[in-house]
Amino acid sequence: MPLPNKMRDSYSLERVGDIRCSVGESPLWCAEEKAWYWVDIPARAIWRLDAASAKLRTWQTTEMVASIALKESGGLIAGMETGIFSLRLDDGPMALEEKLGAPAEGLGPGMRFNDGRCDRQGRFWSGTMFADIPAARPLGRLHRYTTRHGVSAPIVSDLLVQNGLAWSPDGRTMYLSDSHPARQLVWEFDYDIDEGAPTNQRLFVDMNAYPGRPDGAAVDSDGCYWICGNDGGCILRFTPDGTLDRRIDVPMAKPSMCSFGGEDLGTLLVTSIAAGAPAGDEWAGAVLMMRPGVTGLAEARFRG
Secondary structure, eight states: OOOOGGGEEOOOOEEOTTOOOSBEEEEEEETTTTEEEEEETTTTEEEEEETTTOOEEEEEOSSOEEEEEEBTTSSEEEEESSSEEEEEOOSSSBOEEEEESSOOTTOOTTEEEEEEEEOTTSOEEEEEEESOGGGOOOOEEEEEEETTTEEOSOSEEEESSEEEEEEOTTSOEEEEEEOSTTTOEEEEEEEETTTTEEEEEEEEEEGGGSSSEEEEEEEBTTSOEEEEEETTTEEEEEOTTSOEEEEEEOSSSOEEEEEEESTTSOEEEEEEBOTTOOTTOTTTTOOEEEOOSSOBOOOOOBOO
16 A cells, blocks of 8 residues: 655664674663663574663573563563573573473474563563464464463464564553464454453454554554564554554664663664565664654563
């Protein structure tokens, strides 16, 4: 679908170092540390950027880590290959890992967790996927994790590549996407904030009508949904009624996830993917920051 010029925005972009992530994902702002975190899935790496000094460092994990969230008790909670883990990032080169709960149902050979984050009440959500994307096997499932109940039974099933998890500012609407080329859909759900239960799944945006596949997402303080258009070289902003009102073109073909942060929550950090990027894409795998002129919401921490 062609976009009117008035919807196309461009901003001054700042590249974070000379990083080139194979699959950069899950950017996250930690206000107390004044630092950004994100992961590189195939590299089994967690990155940290100190906002004041611009100092970068990494920790390795024993298996691929795809999504992270801050914990109220310190450290991170993460969706990895074989389950949900608690991670501590100390002075050494390796993250200290503790597996939480029993494995998710259906998490067998060739499967791993993918996109994830906490709901507004501090429950951790993440979905599984079959890692061989061209095989298009709808084995992915969305799960909820709490300390009391462990890993839930599948909440949503029949997913190819689970992505795009986000919640409205009041927490009463949940968003979920499937970024596989055969799907390219974003759904919304009514969300019971007391029970942590999504219901009434319905189409929010059919991304087949727009540039790119719907990858990672964020919600701003106006309740608008920002989705990375993977393979489309852009980030799209949809209002709560599903209307596209902005497009930001980025210099890489495969932006993967965006997140608001900085001291005023007015900086958008965007990760991207080098694997499978077009030849000559000099920004493939880069991490960039921009100031889009709106503020985001602080990410909820895992409360256990």
